[in-house]
Amino acid sequence: MQPIVIARNVVKRYNELTAVNGVTFAVNQGECFGLLGPNGAGKTTTIRMVCAISPPTSGELFVDGKDVVRSGRQVRAILGVVPQGDDLDPDVSVYTNLLIHARFYGLPEPEARRRVEETLEKVRLADRRKSEVDALSGGMKRRLAIGRALLTRPALLAIDEPTLGLDPHNRHLIWDWFREVKRQGTTLLLTTNNMDEASALCDRLIIIDHGRILAEGTPQELVGTHAGTQVLEIRVTADRREMYRARFAQRGLESYEAGSALIVPMTDGTALSQELEHDGVSALRRPATLEDVFLRLTGRDINEDMR
Amino acid sequence: MVQLQLQTTPSQATATNQWAWLPSLRLALVIWRRNWHVFLKNAFTDVTGLVMEPIITLGAIGFGLGQFVGQMQDGQSYVEYVAPGIAAGYAMFNALFDSAFGFYMRMSSQRVVAHMLETPVEVQDLALGEMLWSGTRGMIACTIILTFAAALGLVASPWAVLVTPAGFLVGLAFAGIGISASAAARSMNSVTLVFTLLATPMYFFSGVFFPITSLPGFAQPLVWALPLTPGTYLIRGLMRGDVGWEHLAAALWLAVFSTVFFFLTRWLLRRRLIK
Numbered sequence: 001m002q003p004i005v006i007a008r009n010v011v012k013r014y015n016e017l018t019a020v021n022g023v024t025f026a027v028n029q030g031e032c033f034g035l036l037g038p039n040g041a042g043k044t045t046t047i048r049m050v051c052a053i054s055p056p057t058s059g060e061l062f063v064d065g066k067d068v069v070r071s072g073r074q075v076r077a078i079l080g081v082v083p084q085g086d087d088l089d090p091d092v093s094v095y096t097n098l099l100i101h102a103r104f105y106g107l108p109e110p111e112a113r114r115r116v117e118e119t120l121e122k123v124r125l126a127d128r129r130k131s132e133v134d135a136l137s138g139g140m141k142r143r144l145a146i147g148r149a150l151l152t153r154p155a156l157l158a159i160d161e162p163t164l165g166l167d168p169h170n171r172h173l174i175w176d177w178f179r180e181v182k183r184q185g186t187t188l189l190l191t192t193n194n195m196d197e198a199s200a201l202c203d204r205l206i207i208i209d210h211g212r213i214l215a216e217g218t219p220q221e222l223v224g225t226h227a228g229t230q231v232l233e234i235r236v237t238a239d240r241r242e243m244y245r246a247r248f249a250q251r252g253l254e255s256y257e258a259g260s261a262l263i264v265p266m267t268d269g270t271a272l273s274q275e276l277e278h279d280g281v282s283a284l285r286r287p288a289t290l291e292d293v294f295l296r297l298t299g300r301d302i303n304e305d306m307r
Numbered sequence: 308m309v310q311l312q313l314q315t316t317p318s319q320a321t322a323t324n325q326w327a328w329l330p331s332l333r334l335a336l337v338i339w340r341r342n343w344h345v346f347l348k349n350a351f352t353d354v355t356g357l358v359m360e361p362i363i364t365l366g367a368i369g370f371g372l373g374q375f376v377g378q379m380q381d382g383q384s385y386v387e388y389v390a391p392g393i394a395a396g397y398a399m400f401n402a403l404f405d406s407a408f409g410f411y412m413r414m415s416s417q418r419v420v421a422h423m424l425e426t427p428v429e430v431q432d433l434a435l436g437e438m439l440w441s442g443t444r445g446m447i448a449c450t451i452i453l454t455f456a457a458a459l460g461l462v463a464s465p466w467a468v469l470v471t472p473a474g475f476l477v478g479l480a481f482a483g484i485g486i487s488a489s490a491a492a493r494s495m496n497s498v499t500l501v502f503t504l505l506a507t508p509m510y511f512f513s514g515v516f517f518p519i520t521s522l523p524g525f526a527q528p529l530v531w532a533l534p535l536t537p538g539t540y541l542i543r544g545l546m547r548g549d550v551g552w553e554h555l556a557a558a559l560w561l562a563v564f565s566t567v568f569f570f571l572t573r574w575l576l577r578r579r580l581i582k
Contacts (some may be wrong), residue, residue: 072495076426087418087422
């Protein structure tokens, strides 16, 4: 089966700024594909191009075999899009928000109304159908926006930061919906900088920074390749950090800074952590996670930005 | 001009690409319906606002000032003369108000437009839907004033039933101006320029309150080019029953003006929204 999204050397420039600088990737039918990266990395721009909302400056981008620029309308007809923030209609009720959305996709009126009812139950807003959108909580708005995108049963659901700022209840509820629609064959494309979310949902990920892809793979592959099995997390004062980095480097160990911590990826950190404890330095030994991959691949630049 | 796009299969999609600039009437009407729904929800406030101002104007200017004016050249009383002008003027104000302020809000802070463009809606559907809606607002305003004028015995002819579609045409022309202004505006403040620079001067110099033959010669072709003059001329003719080919020409001019502005609107919206 051909991939549902094919991006070849896609570039997006806004005047001086190059937001996306030549990305190539493919999203397979039925998988959950994640775009991971720091703020301003180009994730949102990439997802907007895939959704035929923003035309690429150059490169090739196909969704379901259709060119996003030439067949934008046809591409969007099979998508469900949930942008960052909230673009619900504040002038109409919860119910009407869903109904108008259904009409944009040409659903016949009785079918549209049936699906609106179904969606209201699903997103647990059946008792708020007459509410104005502004009267809803952040979690309710997000549930409504996701329910709205799923109402048309899209082949590809594209969500920008699905659970940003939500409480754990809403987050888990939304993750469950994603797993459910994926079982039903929907492809998911999401951006996130929440590592739990990426690990919990994504089959494959790309890590993006400065508009370029830094790494690609399953969460396990990425952790294995870029963060090893274990990491030591060391907290020392800023003036001693460089000294320790030099010491680790002498032993062939790479280390990187994450906030005030110094992180050392390794296969077995037992000996080193004992040595550090001897120095009176507290070292936390823990399994490597996706967060370590993220920090390692994108961290240095963030530190430079902050200087 | 309008192509109905229903369900398109991929093979049709490639075939229709050369017509991709055409708006979908179906989607434009979904947008129209959304605005109609919001209008009905706020109908009391909206309609009160819609009705009060023109009625006050008609009373104060038509009956009040009219007593000092006496008769117009062709034997009409001043209030009979001014009533169709006010109908046209408020078709303009209503269409402009919605297409400038209302649409600007939907496009900027409310993000209603942003959501539409994530669905199969294209910029041209948006332009058409919003223009049809603002045209409808113009039509509603015009019809309410017509009804009121008829109740006061100021309508002389059954031709007046055509004031409703004429109001739609006036509304459509100004919708094009309003949406273009919104699309080009950098802030809500710059949208207000449409009123201070365009609508208010037009209201006073387009033959609403006095015949444009009183204007200096060089100004007359200029005011005919702007849509309120043909609009007022058309509606006045219809209310009086004094209708000729010139009135058809006025209607056609409004239609041409609206079509040109549809394309300008589409271009400006594209420039602003597709980034």
